[in-house]
Amino acid sequence: MLKIKSVAIDTFKENVVYLHRDCPLYRTEDFQALMKIEISVKKNDTPILAVLNIVDDTSIVNIDELGLSTQAFKQLNKKQGVKVQIAPAQPPISLAAVHKKIAGETLNKEDFQLICQDILENRYSKMEIAAFLVACSHSGLEREEIFFLTKAMVESGKKLNWGESIVVDKHCIGGIPGNRTTMIIMPIVAAHGMLMPKTSSRAITSPAGTADTMEVLAKVDLSIERMKNIVQKHRGMLSWGGTAKLAPVDDILICVERPLAMDSTGQLVASILSKKIAAGSTHLLIDIPVGPSAKVHQNLDALKLRKLFEYIGDLFGLHIEVVFSDGSQPIGNGIGPGLEARDVMQVLSNQKHAPSDLREKSLRLAGRILEFDPDVRGGQGYVIARDILESGRAYEKMQDIIEAQGRQEITKNKARFEHNVLASTAGYIHAIDNLKISTIASLAGAPIDKISGIDLHKKVGDKVNKGDILFTIYADFNSNFGFATEFANDNEAYTLKSTRPVEHDNYFI
Known part of the structure; x- marks a missing residue:
């Protein structure tokens, strides 16, 4: 038995533990670095799984201790000094399916379900997840495989139900700095009366995600109950999706995929749609910027991607419309959470010096979303969106939502x-x-x-x-x-x- 110790190391969505090289248990059982182990307090407890690291410094862990990374310590949920037992973990059953994909074979529904479940239960190391992602990218995913992967990711977490026939959402596939249209679209759509409960991501490799920018103005770590209360009262909100645990396997895959600079088409579609379906969306507008330094370089590639989104969306009963936008340059003036939040509020408050490109693109996208409303005729959405913005209703709605989520106090306005x-x-x-x-x-x-x-x-x-x-x-x-x-x-x-x-x-x- 070893005493647990929190070593306060952030290993970002991976359980990691630390064992001293001179630990008698290590000597007798031949535990090796980077192997996966099971950790439990009692013999019949459900263990947590983690990747083992070996250390030589007793200031990190003593020979009778097991150091736990921040995530592992939180998941085990025991106090410092509690004694645990460890054992080698059995290889995940689904790893055989990964080997099939590496060999170029097509996987079935059960394969993807098992893979996603094992990833969710921390049975995969980041190296094994990387092997799965590279295999999917190199061999490619058939349309049915993308559907199976999307479904498995949706089923890995919670799914929201808003109890309405039209729940709208908007997503840009990314790659364009400053493209913070969502924060302008959401209050316009909510002011019109349509339901837009927006859950967004934080940045991983980019200078700002929508949740990072909204966090400058309001709290974004909201419980599902609080999200529902805000949406019920204000018809919209903008929170961080990680709190709601929507398609959590996708978050784990992304944290391995992005540092590898991988963004395969199949993974992209499954990642986006799994989040939207889990969030309870019924109608989705997707923005695909096209440009030499955007994710999609050619119109032909954009057309193929649109067909794939529409095909998978149809299988889930999700109404999707795709627009192609100019991706030749950033949108707005500011790049970074504080500067982008400034641009957004300038547009919403109709300030004279607000960035015109951010305003115009937001209005056009908002207009397309408003046309999901059966009472809005085709081609009239833009005019309605513009009127809502210019009347100040969108700004008032945003202020109400900021107050409801919890207004953030800005302590510093300018960098040194x-x-x-x-x-x-x-x-x-x-x-x-x-x-x-x-x-x-x-x-x-x-x-x-x-x-x-x-x-x-x-x-x-x-x-x-x-x-x-x-x-x-x-x-x-x-x-x-x-x-x-x-x-x-x-x-x-x-x-x-x-x-x-x-x-x-x-x-x-």
Whole structure:
């Protein structure tokens, strides 16, 4: 028996434990680093599973102790010093299905159900999850496999039921910095009277997720009961989806998928739709930005993705409409939670200097969602959305929802360090690299530091002179400031040419 000790290490959605190399149990039973073990207090208890690490430092764990990472300690839910027993864990049964996928075979419904269940129960290490993701990406997923994976992910957690025939939602597949349209659309739609209970994600590799930006204004860690109360009263809300435990297997897969820079089509569709179905949505608008530095580069690829979304949505009885938008540059001016929240509130409060591209795109998307309402004629949604925004009703609705979720007090408005990136030559802006802009904002400290990020001063089509400010970097820590400015100086995010670019619709293709 070993005494448990919290070592307060965040291993991000993976149970990890630490055993001293000189522990007699390790010596006699030949426990090895990175093997999976079972931990229980009593013999007949349901054990938790974890990946074993071996340490040599008694300041971390003594020879009679078992150190637990933050997540493992929370899951075991016992006090410091409680004695536990450990044993080698049996390999997950579903691993055989992963081997089949690695060999290029097609998996069935039961295979995906077993895989998702074992992942949820921490029977997979991150290496094994990575093997599953790479196999699915390399071999590809058939349409039926995507359906089976989506269904298994939905069934891995809770499913909300709002008791109404029309529950709307909107999702952008991502890749465009500052594209915070959801925070403008939701209060417009709720002010119209349609139900839009929005659960959103936090950023993993991007400078801000919708939940990160909303958290600047209001609390987003809401219980399901509180979510229901807010929606019942205000017809909308915007919370972090992790609290509601909707399709939790998807969250685990994402934390392995994103650092590998993987975003396979099948996984993308299953990830998005599993969350929406679990959230109780009946009608969904999907925004696919298309551009050279967006996730989708060509219209043909966007068309294929739209057909896949519609096919899987039909199998679940989910009404889906897909729009293609211009992904050639960021949307809005601010990149980073605090700066994006500023842009959103400028649009909602009808301020003169609010970013026009964010306002216009939000209105067009909101208009499409309003047309899910059978009482709204096709083509009338935009006008209704614009009237709701300009009348101030959307701003009032957002303020009501912020109060209901719990208003956040803004303690600091400006970062300590700032740096202007200047045009190296005169000309017209032809393109802005979304990935480079995201990288600079992330290096500056976003989204962890809410006030860090980038302010864009010029957009595609603008004429600039040599020395004009293209964008400003904000950082609150000197090290982040150095990383961000060095990257910006070595990697030009703006493409300038002497000729004026061809004008086109800046919002939809």
